[in-house]
Amino acid sequence: xxxxxxxYDVHSIRGELLLPSGAQVDESLIAEFVRNRNDKVSxxxxxxxxxxxxxDLTRFLAKPPYNAIFSDPAExxxxxxxxxxxxxxxxxxxxxxxxxEKDFHTYRHSLMVFALSTLLARHLYPNDRTALLGSxxxxxxxxxxxxxxxxxxxxxxxxxxPELAMLKHHVFAGYIQLSFYTxxxxxxxxxxxxxHHERRDCSGYPRGTGNFTELVxxxxxxxxxxxxxxxxxxxxxxYDNRSALEELTKMAEKGQVGWLALKALVAFNRRNRPDYQExxxxxxxxxxxxxxxxYGLIAEENDGxxxxxxx
Ligand SMILES: [Fe+2]
Ligand SMILES: [Fe+2]
Numbered sequence: 001x002x003x004x005x006x007x008y009d010v011h012s013i014r015g016e017l018l019l020p021s022g023a024q025v026d027e028s029l030i031a032e033f034v035r036n037r038n039d040k041v042s043x044x045x046x047x048x049x050x051x052x053x054x055x056d057l058t059r060f061l062a063k064p065p066y067n068a069i070f071s072d073p074a075e076x077x078x079x080x081x082x083x084x085x086x087x088x089x090x091x092x093x094x095x096x097x098x099x100x101e102k103d104f105h106t107y108r109h110s111l112m113v114f115a116l117s118t119l120l121a122r123h124l125y126p127n128d129r130t131a132l133l134g135s136x137x138x139x140x141x142x143x144x145x146x147x148x149x150x151x152x153x154x155x156x157x158x159x160x161x162p163e164l165a166m167l168k169h170h171v172f173a174g175y176i177q178l179s180f181y182t183x184x185x186x187x188x189x190x191x192x193x194x195x196h197h198e199r200r201d202c203s204g205y206p207r208g209t210g211n212f213t214e215l216v217x218x219x220x221x222x223x224x225x226x227x228x229x230x231x232x233x234x235x236x237x238x239y240d241n242r243s244a245l246e247e248l249t250k251m252a253e254k255g256q257v258g259w260l261a262l263k264a265l266v267a268f269n270r271r272n273r274p275d276y277q278e279x280x281x282x283x284x285x286x287x288x289x290x291x292x293x294x295y296g297l298i299a300e301e302n303d304g305x306x307x308x309x310x311x
Pocket of ligand 1: 109223311
């Protein structure tokens with residue numbers, strides 16, 4: 001991995017400093033940092049053991065468009081069973097509590113990316129172990145947002161450039177946090193935290209690389225889709241389902257995201273549930289993106305410089 005300069009502090013969910021701003025991060029620093037964590041191995045708990053997140057998830061799944069995607073009770077039960085077996089590190093569980101209180105959008109979004117990633121992984125890689133691996137990164141993909149000021153996460157007007165830079169810090173912050181907690185910078189959760197805003201055509205951030213695995217791509221697609229169909233502080237009205245799928249289709253046409261995971265997502269949204277491999281994705285534009293969406297606008301110039309799609 002290439003080096004990067006840390007622009008802001010990275011701290012744990014409990015506020016301990018893990019790495020200060022200004023640190024030049026490279027493989028040897030990460031290795032030393034992981035070695036020096038004084039064997040602070042975090043405890044893990046099964047998702048099924050958690051109270052509020054599981055109850056909340058069930059409630060969120062009952063609302064459109066998830067009630068259509070998860071319309072088959074037997075399949076939903078199976079997906080919930082897979083999710084229930086995912087073991088979450090204590091700091092990730094603490095982060096869910098933190099977001100539930102401080103930034104409900106991120107809390108809900110983390111759970112929905114978890115559910116959708118599990119469903120996609122289960123169908124694209126129909127082997128329990130792989131599905132589990134694919135899904136376990138969902139709840140922590142935005143963990144680094146705990147290092148972003150809540151006022152920025154909740155800002156209703158366009159971000160300034162410094163605010164956008166701090167928001168983008170969440171990907172490296174999450175990578176460092178999860179490298180620390182798992183003791184392994186190559187752990188899927190750390191990789192997904194770092195790479196979930198990357199795009200295949202290298203137009204994403206933080207590294208502008210198209211070099212990531214299919215499992216990371218599942219998280220990328222789930223992240224973009226849920227961000228589009230959810231109300232956000234910067235966009236009171238969310239994309240309708242049709243427009244959200246059209247946005248993703250446009251991204252696939254530009255080579256930013258892969259067609260296979262998109263086909264699966266489109267198939268889940270069809271009433272007759274076609275086999276995703278045979279699912280034709282409509283290229284027709286009929287959706288109506290929401291008005292007053294300030295996402296990607298920069299405060300000083302309003303020049304439309306995109307901060308990227310996703311969350
Ligand atoms: Fe996200
Ligand atoms: Fe994110």
